[in-house]
Amino acid sequence: MTARAMPSHDDRPPPARLAYPRHTWQEIAHLLANLPVGIVGFVYAVTVLATGAGLTVTVVGLPLLALGLLGARLFGRFERARARKLLGVRVEEPSPMPGIGRRGFPGWLWSSLRDPVGWRTMLYAFLRLPWGIFTFVVMTVGLFVLWPVLPYVARGLTNVDRALVRALLCPSDELERRIAELESDRGVVVDTAAADLRRIERDLHDGAQARLVALAMGLGLAKEKLTEDPEAAARMVDEAHGEVKIALQELRDLARGIHPAVLTDRGLGAALSSLAARCTVPVKVTADLPARPAAAIEGSAYFTVSELLQNVSKHSGARNASVDVWRTDDRLLIQVWDDGKGGARLDGGSGMAGLADRLGAVDGLFVIDSPPGGPTTITAELPWRDRSLDRASGTPRT
Structure with missing residues (x-):
């Protein structure tokens, strides 16, 4: 400013x-x-x-x-x-x-x-x-x-x-600029929240809900056949048991997408290591955080890295990648690097523009350095907000 x-x-x-x-x-x-x-x-x-x-x-x-x-x-x-x-x-x-x-x-x-x-x-x-x-x-x-x-x-x-x-x-002056920026960012936050709600609704409707409906129908048929054909009923119950396991896994994945338990329980470093383990490219994670930031900042950092690692898996063609997270003064810095083909852009259709908007809505920055041929280095910066602010604002401490 x-x-x-x-x-x-x-x-x-x-x-x-x-x-x-x-x-x-x-x-x-x-x-x-x-x-x-x-x-x-x-x-x-x-x-x-x-x-x-x-x-x-x-x-x-x-x-x-x-x-x-x-x-x-x-x-x-x-x-x-x-x-x-x-x-x-x-x-x-x-x-x-x-x-x-x-x-x-x-x-x-x-x-x-x-x-x-x-x-x-x-x-x-x-x-x-x-x-x-x-x-x-x-x-x-x-x-x-x-x-x-x-x-x-x-x-x-x-x-x-x-x-x-x-x-x-x-x-x-600074106040006038800040008011204009906050008004602009408010629209981004509202649009992002609405999109997330639509995604959750779609995932529930097309995933777990559909499986549970099929499960109820299968159990109903098994109940009808229980006296007439016990073996067929047993097979239907086994199939229903498998459907239950799949539905539970989908619900766990959905809950992880909303707010992963590892992030709540063990913090950002452990949560990023969990993300790296699911990436198809070997990822080295380095987290140098003397304390935990506020829950909202942790969540923003987690989902930023999550989407960037998904891009590494799907689009980069990389053989190696790394995630570095550290604190500098009152800022939380994230750097995701890969040795892939490069060429990442905000308008490239890989969700980069949405990430930039989300970070901008919380007074963050998003910078891409990805020349054709690679490597790609993406730096994200978030304000460091102390976890004590969660208690001050009524958010339960995790």
């Missing part, structure tokens, strides 16, 4: 003097350029707002307005660069808008329409034209009439420009 830039001693230009040093000519050039820049910005802002507002009754109005706000960001970037070059104003660039792939087109559209950076840049573009006309006139007249005091006049006018840039073109 980038906090709002504040004036510092490095931002302050040298004192104005009667002589015309280089920085004075830069200020004069900036003030003279305000008029053409202001015209371009004003025309752009009016066109975007008029077109977007006029077409809101159609399906293209809001997308055009969203694209216009993204274009306003480009205008703001140009103005920050101009102020940095000619006025010495150092303003950090705002964070980029998330792409369509993260939350789909509706999420991208909503985020773009509520982008505070774009709207502040639009306001800046409106204010720039009248101010540009004023500064252009003053500088044009001053070059012929106010020559002795022109450096002081230029300094006063450019100080207003500096204030406008710092007030309207700085990044959003």
